[in-house]
């Protein structure tokens with residue numbers, strides 16, 4: 001495995017149910033994503049995008065196969081670590097369609113909540129959160145409540161929260177779905193900047209063709225396997 005590998009998946013299989021209720025979602029998927037890469041994951045509804053993302057994120061257990069995150073083999077026909085939360089905490093940042101910020105905490109408190117739960121001191125967590133808010137150009141909103149922010153601003157805060165633990169991987173499930181065109185582009189540009197400057201690998205599920213030109217590759221789920229496309233101007237979802 002190359003040093004640049006952020007995610008490596010080999011012969012991954014995911015079925016739900018069994019016997020007459022068996023649903024085969026992913027069959028023998030193998031692929032590798034490099035550090036610093038932004039990959040758009042697109043496929044029709046029900047094809048398994050969220051399922052794939054949640055397996056890579058160590059949230060959903062595969063049926064079989066292998067998953068490597070950086071140099072750590074996290075799954076080989078079973079989870080390799082007793083505590084998959086540790087892997088999530090150390091390696092992965094999640095961003096969802098809805099920002100899921102906690103409404104009765106301000107922006108800064110939302111970002112520092114998890115690091116503090118993970119025993120980072122309040123001062124260190126705040127310092128890091130302010131750096132991230134500066135980086136995402138939203139530091140002036142640090143003491144505002146989520147309800148006082150626009151959709152795009154809230155999504156930037158959600159990105160800052162996902163970055164608070166210095167993840168090597170960001171998994172985003174339709175992060176721009178609730179945003180208009182200009183705000184979508186600003187969010188994906190921000191993700192690309194993070195990927196390039198911090199060497200983070202990003203997989204983003206999307207139905208939003210406006211963001212494709214900012215991605216490096218398109219990953220599709222096709223016939224329950226994975227295929228890659230280079231980005232082309234006339235890529236149509």
Ligand SMILES: Nc1ncnc2c1ncn2[C@@H]1O[C@H](COP(=O)(O)OP(=O)(O)OP(=O)(O)O)[C@@H](O)[C@H]1O
Nearest residue numbers: 016017023025043044045046047048049050051052
């Ligand atoms: N817990 C479950 N039990 C049984 N089947 C499931 C379960 N979770 C997902 N599925 C099935 O797996 C398939 C893939 O679902 P998934 O949510 O990953 O699709 P998706 O590509 O993310 O869809 P969408 O774009 O609509 O969000 C679907 O057929 C779904 O019905």
